[in-house]
Amino acid sequence: MSEICDTRPPLPLGLARRGYTGTIQHLTAEGTSSSLPDVELESRLIELGFVEGARVEILHEGIVGRDPIAVRVDNITVAVRRREAMAVIVA
């Protein structure tokens, strides 16, 4: 990974565009507008492979509001809405 990548400011995955690649820094369900309780959202994200250090890439976006997004998480592809992806902090 290049130097530039490492010094990029962290951002929520929910704000990233198609083609974005990065690494998961941490999860914070707090403050997202998901209808799930924080603990539940975090658990589900982990169960789908969103753990610290996993490489992510946004492969596809939906037609309405670029939502939902199809994310490559290490070697699987997961569809999530941006609302929930806000809990995943990447850099």
Next chain:
Amino acid sequence: MESPLLHLALVGTPNSGKTSLFNALTGSRQKVANYPGVTVERKEGAFVTPQGRQVSLVDLPGTYSLRGRSPDEEITRDFVLGRATGEVLPHLVLCVADSTNLRLTIRLLLELKSTGRPLALVLNMFDIAKRRGVTVDVESLSQALGVPVVTSIAVRKGGTDDLLQLTDQLLSHAATSTADRANTWRPLTVPELRATQREADRIIAATVSLPERPDTWTARIDSIALHPVGGLFILLAILFIMFQGVFAWAQPLMQLLSAAFDALGQLVHDQLPEGLLQSFLQNGVISGVGSVIVFLPQIIIIFLFILLLEDFGYMARAAFLMDRIMGGAGLHGRAFIPLLSSFACAIPGIMATRVIDNRRDRLTTILIAPLMTCSARIPVYTLIISAFIPPTKVWGLVNLQGLVMFGLYAAGIVSALLVSFLVKFFLMRDYQPAPFMLELPDYKLPRLRSIAIGVYTRAKMFLQRAGTTIFAMMVLIWFLASFPQPPAAATEPAINYSLAAMIGQAIAPLLSPVGFNWQIAVALVPGMAAREVAVAALGTVYAIEGGKEAAEQIGQVLASKWSLATALALLAWYIFAPQCASTLAVIRRETGSWKWMAVTFVYMFALAYAAAFATYHIAVAMGAG
């Protein structure tokens, strides 16, 4: 030696190929039922191991963890923990993994270990993994996990031999060991979840080597299939081909079936003396049940498409594409699959809403699923359209009959979206949309044998229904239409003296504002049992009234007896109602309340009446009365 029946359970994440493994092991020896008290489908099958052990295998609902966040996942947890009512603790739990994608399953397996059940990991689809350059050190993986690991290729002959052998080994051990390991399972906290995922990743890093590049085929197909615009076109094209298949390809087979039943009826007619028995067999049993069984080709084709798309991995993509679009009407992306299934029949569609884990999303989907034009309405539509709508070309290329059919489908979809929107607006104002989180599995070539078993199971269910509910209704209709017998000096057709006529005339005043005559009223009553019965009932009513010729040409009879306005009103009526009784029963079961069943019935009845009323009066005003 008579060995005792041993119980095995299959556990795995969604898309792990669990079902095809289940099909490979048990073939067509499957029983589908429900778990007591809940509506989760219980799939059980039987097989015999190479050493002659009788095994009962249960395919548990797919899950990522034992937390049990939906009724399906609770069943899996309770079953494995031996808490499920009326179930025995499994002698062996087989955890099934997609070999190309081990991360999530290995984490699940680590959680399963704490239940203390004898456990084995099955690396399924091992051939695909190999082809993609995934190599697994099975020996060290087994050591690292502390459970036996076996590879399998569910779709290939002999692909489950190793698994069967291991099963024998483990079961002989399980039968002799008396001390079960203790169950120490409890719901994992977030840090624990994270820790098990790390542990899983560590084990995988040490024993599995992944290829540098992800599956290129999946990436290539997705670059088109998930394209924001192109993807929607492909989805539409697939739907178009599906309906083309249901309507055009099924036709020759349906005509064949229909001719066969006619011939059978004629045979009975010729063999038996004139009288009640002859009339009962020909008009009641053969033409009644035959008119329903004719739809078997359509049911098979629609399920073939649905299962193919599911197996290929496209269904999750369809949900992805439709999520926000359906979200506008207050629907969840996952509702797409149940609603699509509802075009075949609302019953499997409503049962498929279990994939939606949010109760409100699920309820909305259940409420509107019956508005999707199910295949049982096709006979009604086809009959009336062919009798009343001329097959002229519109704009030089579109057949008017086809256009009307399309319009009826579109009306169903549009009204479903409207109802969903209204439900969201009026009943669930404080509602927050549930999350859409879904794995998009790699594309896989559909497994034909597995699909064949799936289609076969569903066709069998349809035929059983035709053989029981529908048969009973047809007998009842025939009875109502035949008794009491007309007096000897009767001048009017026999049916005018029957019970059916009395019932029809009793409710006819209620239906005359929408342009229905008493014959339609008579047909609508049994139509409650199953929509398609209405056609058979009309056939029976008019067949008995007009003799054999009328039965053969029911369309022409209708055309001569009904006004165009009546026909159009009946079409409008059928977009919405009447609900078939089995759909209502499923809604009652799936929602666990009479209230929602009543709500569905009342709103659909009201819509049907209003639509038929408006259609009839507009048509009359335009001179079609």
